[in-house]
Amino acid sequence: MRISTHAAASVMLAGALLASPFPLQAQQPYEVQVSTVGFGDIEFDWGRDGVFCSTCNFNMGNARYNWTDASGNLYVGHLDPATGAFTPPAGNNELVDTIAYFWRTWGNGPEWAFSTQNGNVISQLVYTRHQVGKNTTGFSEAAYATMVNGKWIARGFPGDTSNGTTGSGSTILPEASQCNSDPVSLAIFHNISTPAQSFWEPVSSVAGTAPTMDPFGGYDNGLGERWVPCTHQLLFQGSAPPDSTGKVYQQVFWYDTDTNVVQQLTSNSHGKHAGFMFQAPDFGHNYIFFTVSDNLEIDVFEQTGLLANGAPKLTIVNQIRSPDPTEPYINSTEPFINCTPVCATYVFMTLSSSNSSQNGHTLPNGLAVTALSPSTPMFKILVPASSLPAVQRLDPEYYITANGPYLYYQLGTVETPTKPFHILGEYYIDMQLGAPSGVCVGSSAEGGLMPGC
Numbered sequence: 001m002r003i004s005t006h007a008a009a010s011v012m013l014a015g016a017l018l019a020s021p022f023p024l025q026a027q028q029p030y031e032v033q034v035s036t037v038g039f040g041d042i043e044f045d046w047g048r049d050g051v052f053c054s055t056c057n058f059n060m061g062n063a064r065y066n067w068t069d070a071s072g073n074l075y076v077g078h079l080d081p082a083t084g085a086f087t088p089p090a091g092n093n094e095l096v097d098t099i100a101y102f103w104r105t106w107g108n109g110p111e112w113a114f115s116t117q118n119g120n121v122i123s124q125l126v127y128t129r130h131q132v133g134k135n136t137t138g139f140s141e142a143a144y145a146t147m148v149n150g151k152w153i154a155r156g157f158p159g160d161t162s163n164g165t166t167g168s169g170s171t172i173l174p175e176a177s178q179c180n181s182d183p184v185s186l187a188i189f190h191n192i193s194t195p196a197q198s199f200w201e202p203v204s205s206v207a208g209t210a211p212t213m214d215p216f217g218g219y220d221n222g223l224g225e226r227w228v229p230c231t232h233q234l235l236f237q238g239s240a241p242p243d244s245t246g247k248v249y250q251q252v253f254w255y256d257t258d259t260n261v262v263q264q265l266t267s268n269s270h271g272k273h274a275g276f277m278f279q280a281p282d283f284g285h286n287y288i289f290f291t292v293s294d295n296l297e298i299d300v301f302e303q304t305g306l307l308a309n310g311a312p313k314l315t316i317v318n319q320i321r322s323p324d325p326t327e328p329y330i331n332s333t334e335p336f337i338n339c340t341p342v343c344a345t346y347v348f349m350t351l352s353s354s355n356s357s358q359n360g361h362t363l364p365n366g367l368a369v370t371a372l373s374p375s376t377p378m379f380k381i382l383v384p385a386s387s388l389p390a391v392q393r394l395d396p397e398y399y400i401t402a403n404g405p406y407l408y409y410q411l412g413t414v415e416t417p418t419k420p421f422h423i424l425g426e427y428y429i430d431m432q433l434g435a436p437s438g439v440c441v442g443s444s445a446e447g448g449l450m451p452g453c
Contacts, residue, residue, distance in 0.1 A: 031411070031427045034079075035089040038410055038423035039067040040102075041109035041119060041395050042077075045178060049399035049444045050338075050436035051079040057123050058150040060094065064340050065124055065397075066110045068093060069105075072153075073217075074100035074110060074127060074145070082402045084428055093172045096145045097154040097320065099130040106140075106172050113176030113185035113203045122146070124203055126174035126187050131156070137262025138308060142147075142171040142189035144203050157189070157201055158209045175366035176203055179230035186257070186452065188225045188234065200257060203392060205232070212257070219253055219262070228277045228287075230450035232257040235275040235289060240264060252291045254311055263311035267300070270294045274333045277312075278445040282373045287312060290347060290372060295329050295355050300372050318374040327351040327366060329386040331358050335445035336398045336404050337371070343453070345372045345445065348396055348407055348431070352385050357392075361421035364390040364414050367407060369431050380428050382429050384408065390414045391424070398431075400441075405431045 008049040015180050047053065047062035056062045064082040076093030085196035087093075091286040103109030124146045124398045145154040157174070174189035190198040199211035219238035227234045228444040233256045240251040251266045252275040270293040277289035287303040300318035306312050333349045350358075352365040367386035371378040381396050383393070415421040440453040 001135070019381060028386060031429050032084075032425050034084070034086045034408070034428055036093060036425040037089065037091055038412070039091065039426050040267070040410060042067045042408065042426075043074075043109070043111055044397055044399050044408075045112060046114055046121070046178070046444075046447060047081055048397075048399045049336075049442045050449060051442040053121070056121055057147055058148070060120075062123060064093075065091070065122075066096070068100045068109050068127070070101050070102045072102070073097070074125070074129075076125075076152075078269065079399070081399075084399065084401045084403070084406045085336055086426070094152065096125060096152040097129060097143070098119050099129075099132070099142075101128045101130070101140065101172075108173055111174065111176055112178060113187060114178045114180045114434070114440040115182045115185045115203070116180060117183070121180050123403075124176070124185065126176045126189075126203060128172045129154070129156075140170040140192070142173050142187070144174070144176075144187065147378055155205065157187070157211070158205060173197070175225050175227070177227040177229075178444070179227075180447055181230065181451075184409075186227065186232065188227075195385065199227070214255070219264075223354070223408060224273075224275055224358070226276055226446070229279070229444065232290065233277075235265075235277050236274055237272055238293075239342070241268065243269060256310065261309045261311055263307065263309065265289070265312075265314060266299075268293075273331075276445060278337050279449050280345045280372065281315075281337065281339075281433075281440065281443065281449065282345055282376065285449070285453075286370065288317075289314070290333075290335065290350070292330050294416075295331060298333065298349075298370065298372075299373075320371060320372075321381050322351055322381075323370065324381060324384065325413075326349070326351050327381075328349075329353065329355050329357065331365075332394075332396055333365065334396075334398070336400075336405065336441045337432050337445055337449075338400060338414075339436060339438045339440045339443065340404075340434035341440065343438075343440050343443060344376060346370065346405075346431075346433065347372060348398060350393060350396060352379065357385075358394075359413040361392055361412065363392075365392055367393055367396060367409070367429060369407070369433070380431070382431060393427075400436050402435060403430065404435045405433050407431055 045064040074096040113124040143155040161440040168358035174187040176187040185203040188200040190196040198214040201211040298320040301314040303312040305313040357363040367382040412423040
Protein backbone atom coordinates (compact mmCIF):
# COMPACT_ATOMS: atom_id res chain seq x y z
CA MET A 1 0.00 0.00 0.00
CA ARG A 2 1.43 3.35 -1.06
CA ILE A 3 1.22 6.03 1.68
CA SER A 4 0.16 9.13 -0.20
CA THR A 5 -2.77 10.88 1.48
CA HIS A 6 -2.23 14.35 2.89
CA ALA A 7 -3.84 13.36 6.20
CA ALA A 8 -1.51 10.41 6.72
CA ALA A 9 1.50 12.50 5.76
CA SER A 10 0.59 15.22 8.25
CA VAL A 11 0.25 12.78 11.13
CA MET A 12 3.53 11.06 10.28
CA LEU A 13 5.36 14.35 9.86
CA ALA A 14 4.39 15.42 13.37
CA GLY A 15 5.67 12.13 14.82
CA ALA A 16 8.86 12.31 12.80
CA LEU A 17 9.73 15.81 13.96
CA LEU A 18 9.28 14.77 17.59
CA ALA A 19 11.35 11.59 17.20
CA SER A 20 14.22 12.86 15.08
CA PRO A 21 17.19 14.71 16.63
CA PHE A 22 18.09 16.09 13.16
CA PRO A 23 16.23 18.12 10.54
CA LEU A 24 14.67 15.82 7.96
CA GLN A 25 16.53 15.93 4.67
CA ALA A 26 14.44 13.47 2.66
CA GLN A 27 11.19 14.82 1.32
CA GLN A 28 9.19 11.89 2.62
CA PRO A 29 8.00 12.97 6.09
CA TYR A 30 7.70 9.43 7.41
CA GLU A 31 11.43 8.76 6.94
CA VAL A 32 13.02 9.53 10.28
CA GLN A 33 16.70 10.40 10.56
CA VAL A 34 18.47 8.79 13.53
CA SER A 35 22.09 9.68 12.74
CA THR A 36 24.19 11.77 10.38
CA VAL A 37 26.75 8.94 10.35
CA GLY A 38 26.85 6.89 7.16
CA PHE A 39 27.15 3.50 8.84
CA GLY A 40 26.98 1.68 5.51
CA ASP A 41 26.30 -1.75 6.96
CA ILE A 42 24.76 -2.44 10.36
CA GLU A 43 23.34 -5.56 12.00
CA PHE A 44 21.13 -5.61 15.09
CA ASP A 45 21.54 -7.68 18.26
CA TRP A 46 18.74 -10.13 19.16
CA GLY A 47 16.64 -7.34 20.69
CA ARG A 48 15.58 -6.79 17.07
CA ASP A 49 12.99 -9.56 17.52
CA GLY A 50 10.94 -7.57 20.01
CA VAL A 51 12.23 -8.85 23.39
CA PHE A 52 14.32 -6.31 25.28
CA CYS A 53 16.77 -7.60 27.92
CA SER A 54 18.42 -4.75 29.82
CA THR A 55 20.61 -7.04 31.96
CA CYS A 56 21.99 -9.17 29.12
CA ASN A 57 25.58 -8.85 27.96
CA PHE A 58 26.91 -7.59 31.31
CA ASN A 59 24.11 -5.01 31.55
CA MET A 60 24.86 -3.63 28.10
CA GLY A 61 21.49 -4.99 26.95
CA ASN A 62 20.53 -6.48 23.61
CA ALA A 63 19.19 -3.32 21.92
CA ARG A 64 22.40 -2.83 19.98
CA TYR A 65 23.88 -2.80 16.49
CA ASN A 66 27.38 -3.24 15.07
CA TRP A 67 29.28 -1.36 12.38
CA THR A 68 32.81 -0.55 11.22
CA ASP A 69 34.33 2.74 10.14
CA ALA A 70 36.83 3.24 7.33
CA SER A 71 39.71 3.35 9.86
CA GLY A 72 39.16 -0.23 11.01
CA ASN A 73 37.27 0.46 14.23
CA LEU A 74 34.50 -2.02 15.01
CA TYR A 75 31.82 -0.46 17.20
CA VAL A 76 28.65 -1.56 18.91
CA GLY A 77 26.02 1.18 19.14
CA HIS A 78 22.88 1.28 21.27
CA LEU A 79 19.27 2.20 20.50
CA ASP A 80 16.14 2.88 22.50
CA PRO A 81 13.82 -0.14 21.98
CA ALA A 82 10.78 2.01 22.73
CA THR A 83 11.39 4.91 20.34
CA GLY A 84 13.89 3.44 17.88
CA ALA A 85 16.32 6.33 18.41
CA PHE A 86 20.08 5.71 18.37
CA THR A 87 21.60 6.57 21.77
CA PRO A 88 23.85 8.36 21.01
CA PRO A 89 23.42 8.99 17.27
CA ALA A 90 27.17 8.53 16.70
CA GLY A 91 26.86 4.80 17.48
CA ASN A 92 30.22 4.56 19.27
CA ASN A 93 29.12 3.15 22.65
CA GLU A 94 31.43 0.13 22.66
CA LEU A 95 34.76 -0.26 20.84
CA VAL A 96 35.27 -3.93 19.94
CA ASP A 97 38.37 -3.99 17.72
CA THR A 98 40.65 -1.60 15.83
CA ILE A 99 41.81 -3.80 12.93
CA ALA A 100 38.48 -4.77 11.37
CA TYR A 101 38.02 -4.40 7.65
CA PHE A 102 35.57 -1.75 6.45
CA TRP A 103 32.49 -3.51 5.06
CA ARG A 104 33.16 -2.34 1.50
CA THR A 105 36.50 -4.20 1.26
CA TRP A 106 34.89 -7.64 1.12
CA GLY A 107 31.26 -6.66 0.52
CA ASN A 108 29.91 -7.32 4.02
CA GLY A 109 30.54 -6.20 7.58
CA PRO A 110 30.31 -7.92 10.97
CA GLU A 111 27.49 -10.33 11.87
CA TRP A 112 26.09 -11.45 15.23
CA ALA A 113 26.44 -14.94 16.72
CA PHE A 114 24.04 -16.05 19.48
CA SER A 115 24.11 -18.93 21.95
CA THR A 116 23.38 -19.77 25.59
CA GLN A 117 26.45 -20.34 27.74
CA ASN A 118 26.44 -20.82 31.51
CA GLY A 119 22.74 -20.05 31.54
CA ASN A 120 23.10 -16.70 29.76
CA VAL A 121 22.39 -15.67 26.18
CA ILE A 122 25.72 -14.59 24.71
CA SER A 123 25.92 -12.09 21.86
CA GLN A 124 29.21 -12.50 19.98
CA LEU A 125 30.43 -10.90 16.77
CA VAL A 126 32.02 -12.53 13.74
CA TYR A 127 33.82 -10.44 11.11
CA THR A 128 36.86 -10.08 8.87
CA ARG A 129 39.92 -8.34 10.22
CA HIS A 130 43.62 -7.88 9.49
CA GLN A 131 45.97 -10.40 10.99
CA VAL A 132 47.50 -8.90 14.12
CA GLY A 133 50.45 -6.68 13.27
CA LYS A 134 49.78 -6.85 9.52
CA ASN A 135 47.40 -4.01 8.69
CA THR A 136 47.74 -4.30 4.93
CA THR A 137 45.28 -5.63 2.42
CA GLY A 138 45.80 -9.34 1.79
CA PHE A 139 46.47 -10.36 5.38
CA SER A 140 42.90 -11.14 6.34
CA GLU A 141 41.44 -13.58 8.83
CA ALA A 142 37.98 -14.65 9.91
CA ALA A 143 37.64 -13.41 13.49
CA TYR A 144 35.20 -13.27 16.35
CA ALA A 145 34.76 -11.15 19.48
CA THR A 146 33.26 -12.11 22.84
CA MET A 147 32.37 -9.89 25.77
CA VAL A 148 34.16 -11.09 28.92
CA ASN A 149 33.42 -9.29 32.22
CA GLY A 150 32.04 -6.34 30.32
CA LYS A 151 34.99 -6.02 27.90
CA TRP A 152 35.27 -7.19 24.31
CA ILE A 153 38.00 -9.76 23.54
CA ALA A 154 38.76 -10.21 19.84
CA ARG A 155 40.69 -13.06 18.22
CA GLY A 156 41.02 -14.95 14.96
CA PHE A 157 39.22 -18.26 14.61
CA PRO A 158 41.47 -21.12 15.82
CA GLY A 159 40.98 -22.75 12.44
CA ASP A 160 41.85 -19.69 10.38
CA THR A 161 43.78 -21.17 7.46
CA SER A 162 46.01 -18.18 6.70
CA ASN A 163 48.71 -19.13 9.24
CA GLY A 164 50.17 -15.64 9.09
CA THR A 165 50.46 -15.61 5.32
CA THR A 166 48.86 -13.65 2.54
CA GLY A 167 47.14 -15.01 -0.55
CA SER A 168 44.58 -17.75 -1.08
CA GLY A 169 44.78 -19.04 2.49
CA SER A 170 43.45 -15.79 3.94
CA THR A 171 39.92 -16.22 5.27
CA ILE A 172 37.02 -13.78 5.11
CA LEU A 173 33.30 -13.18 5.63
CA PRO A 174 32.23 -15.41 8.53
CA GLU A 175 28.46 -15.94 8.89
CA ALA A 176 27.24 -17.31 12.23
CA SER A 177 24.17 -19.17 13.45
CA GLN A 178 21.82 -17.10 15.60
CA CYS A 179 19.80 -19.57 17.67
CA ASN A 180 19.78 -18.35 21.29
CA SER A 181 19.30 -21.86 22.69
CA ASP A 182 22.35 -23.40 20.99
CA PRO A 183 25.21 -24.27 23.37
CA VAL A 184 27.63 -22.71 20.88
CA SER A 185 27.20 -20.81 17.65
CA LEU A 186 28.59 -22.17 14.38
CA ALA A 187 30.23 -19.96 11.77
CA ILE A 188 30.98 -20.59 8.12
CA PHE A 189 33.73 -18.64 6.34
CA HIS A 190 35.81 -19.08 3.20
CA ASN A 191 39.25 -18.35 1.79
CA ILE A 192 40.07 -16.15 -1.18
CA SER A 193 41.21 -18.88 -3.54
CA THR A 194 39.48 -19.49 -6.89
CA PRO A 195 37.19 -21.29 -6.54
CA ALA A 196 36.61 -20.37 -2.91
CA GLN A 197 36.87 -23.08 -0.26
CA SER A 198 34.49 -22.84 2.71
CA PHE A 199 34.96 -24.01 6.30
CA TRP A 200 32.72 -24.09 9.35
CA GLU A 201 33.79 -23.95 12.94
CA PRO A 202 32.34 -23.31 16.44
CA VAL A 203 32.58 -19.70 17.62
CA SER A 204 34.81 -20.75 20.48
CA SER A 205 38.40 -20.81 21.73
CA VAL A 206 37.99 -24.17 23.47
CA ALA A 207 41.08 -26.34 23.06
CA GLY A 208 40.80 -28.63 20.06
CA THR A 209 38.47 -26.35 18.09
CA ALA A 210 39.17 -26.94 14.42
CA PRO A 211 37.56 -26.11 11.08
CA THR A 212 35.69 -28.57 8.90
CA MET A 213 36.08 -28.22 5.15
CA ASP A 214 32.88 -28.17 3.13
CA PRO A 215 32.11 -30.70 0.36
CA PHE A 216 30.39 -28.15 -1.89
CA GLY A 217 32.97 -28.63 -4.61
CA GLY A 218 32.28 -26.66 -7.77
CA TYR A 219 28.94 -25.41 -6.48
CA ASP A 220 30.41 -23.10 -3.87
CA ASN A 221 30.96 -19.48 -4.83
CA GLY A 222 31.09 -18.08 -1.30
CA LEU A 223 27.74 -16.32 -1.64
CA GLY A 224 24.68 -16.19 0.54
CA GLU A 225 25.40 -18.81 3.19
CA ARG A 226 22.66 -18.71 5.84
CA TRP A 227 22.12 -21.14 8.70
CA VAL A 228 18.73 -22.78 9.11
CA PRO A 229 17.77 -21.68 12.67
CA CYS A 230 18.58 -24.11 15.50
CA THR A 231 19.94 -26.79 13.14
CA HIS A 232 23.31 -27.71 11.65
CA GLN A 233 21.95 -27.08 8.16
CA LEU A 234 22.45 -24.11 5.87
CA LEU A 235 21.39 -22.69 2.53
CA PHE A 236 23.72 -21.14 -0.02
CA GLN A 237 23.70 -19.96 -3.61
CA GLY A 238 26.02 -21.64 -6.04
CA SER A 239 26.63 -22.40 -9.68
CA ALA A 240 24.49 -25.36 -10.76
CA PRO A 241 25.66 -27.86 -13.38
CA PRO A 242 25.04 -26.67 -16.96
CA ASP A 243 21.51 -27.21 -18.26
CA SER A 244 20.67 -28.96 -21.53
CA THR A 245 21.74 -25.87 -23.49
CA GLY A 246 25.03 -25.53 -21.64
CA LYS A 247 23.99 -22.50 -19.62
CA VAL A 248 24.93 -22.20 -15.95
CA TYR A 249 22.49 -20.55 -13.53
CA GLN A 250 22.96 -19.58 -9.91
CA GLN A 251 20.67 -21.78 -7.82
CA VAL A 252 19.88 -22.43 -4.15
CA PHE A 253 21.44 -25.41 -2.37
CA TRP A 254 20.86 -27.04 1.03
CA TYR A 255 23.63 -28.62 3.09
CA ASP A 256 23.66 -30.66 6.32
CA THR A 257 26.95 -30.39 8.22
CA ASP A 258 26.16 -33.57 10.22
CA THR A 259 25.58 -35.86 7.25
CA ASN A 260 27.56 -34.00 4.53
CA VAL A 261 24.51 -34.17 2.25
CA VAL A 262 24.27 -31.47 -0.41
CA GLN A 263 20.99 -30.97 -2.25
CA GLN A 264 20.12 -28.55 -5.04
CA LEU A 265 16.72 -27.00 -4.24
CA THR A 266 15.98 -24.90 -7.34
CA SER A 267 16.61 -25.80 -10.96
CA ASN A 268 14.78 -23.63 -13.49
CA SER A 269 16.40 -21.24 -15.99
CA HIS A 270 16.37 -18.20 -13.70
CA GLY A 271 19.23 -16.95 -11.56
CA LYS A 272 18.56 -17.04 -7.81
CA HIS A 273 19.53 -14.39 -5.30
CA ALA A 274 19.21 -14.77 -1.53
CA GLY A 275 17.96 -17.80 0.35
CA PHE A 276 16.54 -18.15 3.85
CA MET A 277 14.95 -21.26 5.36
CA PHE A 278 13.07 -21.27 8.68
CA GLN A 279 9.98 -22.47 10.53
CA ALA A 280 7.04 -20.21 9.71
CA PRO A 281 4.18 -19.89 12.21
CA ASP A 282 1.70 -18.92 9.49
CA PHE A 283 2.55 -22.02 7.42
CA GLY A 284 1.50 -24.49 10.12
CA HIS A 285 5.00 -24.23 11.68
CA ASN A 286 6.40 -26.00 8.63
CA TYR A 287 9.77 -25.07 7.22
CA ILE A 288 9.68 -22.69 4.28
CA PHE A 289 12.36 -21.03 2.26
CA PHE A 290 12.30 -18.14 -0.16
CA THR A 291 14.61 -16.93 -2.87
CA VAL A 292 14.48 -14.11 -5.43
CA SER A 293 14.33 -15.17 -9.07
CA ASP A 294 16.04 -12.84 -11.57
CA ASN A 295 15.54 -10.01 -9.05
CA LEU A 296 11.90 -9.88 -10.19
CA GLU A 297 10.02 -12.48 -8.16
CA ILE A 298 10.05 -13.79 -4.60
CA ASP A 299 9.49 -17.56 -4.77
CA VAL A 300 8.24 -19.19 -1.57
CA PHE A 301 8.64 -22.94 -1.02
CA GLU A 302 7.10 -25.06 1.77
CA GLN A 303 8.53 -28.34 3.04
CA THR A 304 6.17 -31.27 2.50
CA GLY A 305 8.44 -34.16 3.51
CA LEU A 306 11.95 -35.56 3.20
CA LEU A 307 13.91 -36.91 0.26
CA ALA A 308 15.73 -40.23 0.53
CA ASN A 309 19.00 -38.45 1.42
CA GLY A 310 17.36 -36.56 4.30
CA ALA A 311 17.10 -33.26 2.43
CA PRO A 312 13.80 -31.36 2.53
CA LYS A 313 11.17 -32.09 -0.09
CA LEU A 314 9.70 -28.75 -1.12
CA THR A 315 6.76 -27.39 -3.09
CA ILE A 316 6.44 -23.84 -4.39
CA VAL A 317 3.43 -22.22 -2.72
CA ASN A 318 3.69 -18.52 -3.53
CA GLN A 319 5.21 -16.19 -6.11
CA ILE A 320 5.33 -12.48 -5.31
CA ARG A 321 6.12 -9.56 -7.61
CA SER A 322 6.09 -5.82 -7.15
CA PRO A 323 2.62 -4.38 -7.82
CA ASP A 324 4.22 -1.29 -9.40
CA PRO A 325 5.41 -1.97 -12.98
CA THR A 326 7.64 1.11 -12.84
CA GLU A 327 9.75 -0.40 -10.03
CA PRO A 328 9.73 -4.17 -10.53
CA TYR A 329 13.29 -5.05 -9.44
CA ILE A 330 13.79 -6.52 -5.98
CA ASN A 331 17.00 -6.45 -3.94
CA SER A 332 18.24 -6.61 -0.31
CA THR A 333 15.60 -9.09 0.84
CA GLU A 334 15.51 -10.46 4.39
CA PRO A 335 12.73 -12.18 6.36
CA PHE A 336 11.32 -11.52 9.81
CA ILE A 337 8.41 -12.58 12.00
CA ASN A 338 6.05 -10.18 13.77
CA CYS A 339 3.37 -11.31 16.27
CA THR A 340 0.40 -9.07 17.15
CA PRO A 341 -0.37 -11.63 18.76
CA VAL A 342 -1.05 -13.70 15.60
CA CYS A 343 2.34 -14.28 13.98
CA ALA A 344 3.07 -13.59 10.33
CA THR A 345 6.21 -13.87 8.22
CA TYR A 346 7.38 -10.96 6.11
CA VAL A 347 10.18 -10.02 3.73
CA PHE A 348 11.45 -6.47 3.34
CA MET A 349 13.25 -5.27 0.22
CA THR A 350 14.38 -2.39 -1.95
CA LEU A 351 12.54 -1.68 -5.21
CA SER A 352 13.88 0.03 -8.33
CA SER A 353 13.29 0.55 -12.02
CA SER A 354 16.49 -1.23 -13.05
CA ASN A 355 18.26 -4.47 -12.20
CA SER A 356 21.52 -2.51 -12.03
CA SER A 357 20.38 0.04 -9.44
CA GLN A 358 22.75 -1.35 -6.79
CA ASN A 359 25.79 -1.41 -9.08
CA GLY A 360 26.39 2.30 -8.52
CA HIS A 361 24.81 5.41 -7.06
CA THR A 362 23.01 6.91 -10.07
CA LEU A 363 19.60 5.24 -9.76
CA PRO A 364 17.09 5.86 -6.94
CA ASN A 365 15.28 3.07 -5.13
CA GLY A 366 12.40 2.62 -2.71
CA LEU A 367 11.42 0.30 0.13
CA ALA A 368 8.68 -2.30 0.47
CA VAL A 369 7.49 -5.15 2.68
CA THR A 370 5.42 -8.20 1.76
CA ALA A 371 3.73 -11.04 3.63
CA LEU A 372 4.87 -14.49 2.51
CA SER A 373 1.72 -16.52 3.17
CA PRO A 374 -0.66 -16.77 0.17
CA SER A 375 -3.57 -16.87 2.64
CA THR A 376 -2.81 -13.31 3.83
CA PRO A 377 -1.59 -11.46 0.72
CA MET A 378 -0.06 -8.07 1.39
CA PHE A 379 2.52 -6.02 -0.51
CA LYS A 380 3.17 -2.57 0.92
CA ILE A 381 5.37 -0.03 -0.82
CA LEU A 382 6.69 1.99 2.10
CA VAL A 383 8.30 4.66 -0.04
CA PRO A 384 8.47 4.54 -3.85
CA ALA A 385 11.66 4.78 -5.87
CA SER A 386 10.10 7.72 -7.72
CA SER A 387 9.83 9.88 -4.57
CA LEU A 388 11.64 13.21 -4.72
CA PRO A 389 14.34 14.20 -4.18
CA ALA A 390 15.95 11.20 -5.85
CA VAL A 391 17.78 9.11 -3.23
CA GLN A 392 19.21 5.66 -2.64
CA ARG A 393 18.20 3.59 0.38
CA LEU A 394 20.88 1.02 1.17
CA ASP A 395 21.33 -1.99 3.45
CA PRO A 396 17.86 -2.13 5.05
CA GLU A 397 17.66 -3.98 8.40
CA TYR A 398 14.69 -4.48 10.70
CA TYR A 399 14.23 -3.85 14.42
CA ILE A 400 10.94 -4.54 16.23
CA THR A 401 10.40 -1.61 18.59
CA ALA A 402 7.61 -1.31 21.15
CA ASN A 403 5.67 0.43 18.37
CA GLY A 404 6.24 -2.36 15.85
CA PRO A 405 8.84 -3.24 13.19
CA TYR A 406 10.98 -0.37 11.90
CA LEU A 407 13.20 -0.62 8.82
CA TYR A 408 16.61 1.08 9.16
CA TYR A 409 18.78 2.03 6.18
CA GLN A 410 21.47 4.39 4.92
CA LEU A 411 20.10 7.21 2.77
CA GLY A 412 22.02 9.24 0.21
CA THR A 413 21.33 11.55 -2.70
CA VAL A 414 21.91 9.93 -6.09
CA GLU A 415 24.91 10.80 -8.22
CA THR A 416 24.32 13.12 -11.19
CA PRO A 417 26.65 14.48 -13.89
CA THR A 418 27.13 17.59 -11.71
CA LYS A 419 26.81 16.25 -8.16
CA PRO A 420 28.47 13.23 -6.46
CA PHE A 421 26.65 10.69 -4.32
CA HIS A 422 26.18 12.21 -0.87
CA ILE A 423 25.35 10.24 2.28
CA LEU A 424 22.71 11.89 4.46
CA GLY A 425 22.92 9.39 7.32
CA GLU A 426 20.91 6.57 8.87
CA TYR A 427 17.11 6.64 8.70
CA TYR A 428 14.19 4.43 9.67
CA ILE A 429 10.64 3.99 8.46
CA ASP A 430 7.76 2.45 10.39
CA MET A 431 6.50 -0.58 8.44
CA GLN A 432 3.08 -0.16 10.12
CA LEU A 433 2.66 -3.85 10.92
CA GLY A 434 1.46 -3.47 14.51
CA ALA A 435 3.01 -3.45 17.96
CA PRO A 436 4.41 -6.80 19.16
CA SER A 437 2.21 -8.78 21.58
CA GLY A 438 1.66 -12.35 22.73
CA VAL A 439 3.83 -15.20 23.97
CA CYS A 440 5.48 -15.75 20.60
CA VAL A 441 7.14 -12.32 20.42
CA GLY A 442 10.83 -12.96 19.92
CA SER A 443 10.34 -15.60 17.23
CA SER A 444 12.74 -15.05 14.39
CA ALA A 445 13.41 -16.19 10.85
CA GLU A 446 17.12 -16.34 11.69
CA GLY A 447 16.96 -17.30 15.37
CA GLY A 448 14.06 -19.78 15.45
CA LEU A 449 10.64 -19.84 17.12
CA MET A 450 10.14 -19.04 20.78
CA PRO A 451 9.53 -22.13 22.97
CA GLY A 452 5.86 -23.13 22.95
CA CYS A 453 5.05 -21.37 19.69
